[in-house]
Amino acid sequence: MTATDSEGVLYFDGTSNRRHAATLALADSLEIAVDGKTMARWPYAEIRRADSAPGTLRLSCQSAPALARLVIRDAALAAELSSRTSNLDEHHLGRRGVARIVGWSLAAVVSIVLVVLYGVPLAADRLAPLVPESFERRLGEMAEKQVNIVFREKACNASPAGQAAFDKLVTALRSAAGFDTSVQSAVLSSPIPNALALPGGKIVVFDSLIAKARNPDEIAGVIAHELGHLRHRDNMRSLIYNGGTSFLIGLLFGDITGSSAVIFASRTLVTSSYSREAETAADTFSIEIMKKLGRPPKAMGELMLRVTGKEGGKGLTIISTHPLSEDRLARMSREDQTPKGPPLLTDAEWQALKGICANGKV
Structure with a gap:
C-alpha cells in the first residue's frame, strides 16, 4: 500500500529542518521515498508513536536520527500502518502514564516533606556533636563577619571599668557552666536589644539589651541562656538542619547545584531562630546556672517580657519559633529562689x- 499525496504524508529526515512530501511503501519494512528516491527504511518493530494533534499520526523510529519524524494525515494509511507496528505505543504516555507520573511526583514531594520534618532534624542531632571544634571556630569567624554586616555594630571597648564589669560577670557565669577561657564575649553597640551565641564559642550582647535591664541578674540570665546554646551546640544543629532543608528544597524545585543551600546556610548563622525545643533547653540551662550561683532565675524572664511585651495575642503560638515571653516568665517564676549568693x-x-558604650565607640 502506498500514498503519494503531499498533504497526506510528510517526512522530516532529522538532519535538516526541511519537510518533504513522501511516498510510503508498506513492504517487509516501511520504505520512505521522496521524489522517487528511497530515503529511509524503518523496521516496523522500531516505529514508535510521537505526540501529535488529533487526526494526525506522528511517528519516529528508534534506529533513525533522533529528530526524524513521519507525519501521516491519511486516516486509512495511518490505520494500515498502525496494524503492522505492534510496538507503536510502547513508550507513549497515555492518560494512565500521565497519572502514573503525577502519582510518583506527589509521592516524591511527600517523601521530601517527611525527610524535612523528621529525617533532617534527626540527622542534625546526630551530626552536630561530630563536627570538629576547629571547623566550628572557623564558622564562628564567618558568623562574626555576618554580624558586622547585618547589624553594622561597633565594639564597645572604650570604657575600662565597663569592660572589667562585663568580664567579671561573664567569668562567673562561664565558670559555673563549666566552660574554659576559650569562650569569648563582647558587647556591641546596636539598637536591637538582643544577644547571640556564635559557633565556636562566642557570646555577643548588644548594649540596647543592657540598657533595658534593671539589674545584673537579668543580663546574667540571658548570658547563661546563650551559654546553654553553646553547650548544646544549637547553632551547628540549626546550620545542618537549615542547610539540609535548603538542599532538599533545591532538589524539589530544580536547583541541584547547591548554591541556594550555601547562601541559605551562611545567613542562618545569625538570622534564623532556634527551635522552641532548643530555646526551652537553653532556658533550663540558664535556670540551673542561676540557681548554682544563688541568683534568681526569674530575672531573665522579666527582662524578656520587658523587651518583647506580651506575645499571646500577636499570632499563632503553634508556629512560633520561641516560647512566648509570658510563658517563659511563668516557668522561671516557678523555679525562682530568694538570692542566696553574693551579687554578681x-x-x-x-x-x-x-x-x-557611653564613653565612645571604635
Missing part, C-alpha cells in the same frame, strides 16, 4: 556596665 556585680560595677 556591685552597684558601681553595674553602673559601669550600663555605660560600657
Whole structure:
C-alpha cells in the first residue's frame, strides 16, 4: 500500500529542518521515498508513536536520527500502518502514564516533606556533636563577619571599668557552666536589644539589651541562656538542619547545584531562630546556672517580657519559633529562689556596665 499525496504524508529526515512530501511503501519494512528516491527504511518493530494533534499520526523510529519524524494525515494509511507496528505505543504516555507520573511526583514531594520534618532534624542531632571544634571556630569567624554586616555594630571597648564589669560577670557565669577561657564575649553597640551565641564559642550582647535591664541578674540570665546554646551546640544543629532543608528544597524545585543551600546556610548563622525545643533547653540551662550561683532565675524572664511585651495575642503560638515571653516568665517564676549568693556585680560595677558604650565607640 502506498500514498503519494503531499498533504497526506510528510517526512522530516532529522538532519535538516526541511519537510518533504513522501511516498510510503508498506513492504517487509516501511520504505520512505521522496521524489522517487528511497530515503529511509524503518523496521516496523522500531516505529514508535510521537505526540501529535488529533487526526494526525506522528511517528519516529528508534534506529533513525533522533529528530526524524513521519507525519501521516491519511486516516486509512495511518490505520494500515498502525496494524503492522505492534510496538507503536510502547513508550507513549497515555492518560494512565500521565497519572502514573503525577502519582510518583506527589509521592516524591511527600517523601521530601517527611525527610524535612523528621529525617533532617534527626540527622542534625546526630551530626552536630561530630563536627570538629576547629571547623566550628572557623564558622564562628564567618558568623562574626555576618554580624558586622547585618547589624553594622561597633565594639564597645572604650570604657575600662565597663569592660572589667562585663568580664567579671561573664567569668562567673562561664565558670559555673563549666566552660574554659576559650569562650569569648563582647558587647556591641546596636539598637536591637538582643544577644547571640556564635559557633565556636562566642557570646555577643548588644548594649540596647543592657540598657533595658534593671539589674545584673537579668543580663546574667540571658548570658547563661546563650551559654546553654553553646553547650548544646544549637547553632551547628540549626546550620545542618537549615542547610539540609535548603538542599532538599533545591532538589524539589530544580536547583541541584547547591548554591541556594550555601547562601541559605551562611545567613542562618545569625538570622534564623532556634527551635522552641532548643530555646526551652537553653532556658533550663540558664535556670540551673542561676540557681548554682544563688541568683534568681526569674530575672531573665522579666527582662524578656520587658523587651518583647506580651506575645499571646500577636499570632499563632503553634508556629512560633520561641516560647512566648509570658510563658517563659511563668516557668522561671516557678523555679525562682530568694538570692542566696553574693551579687554578681556591685552597684558601681553595674553602673559601669550600663555605660560600657557611653564613653565612645571604635
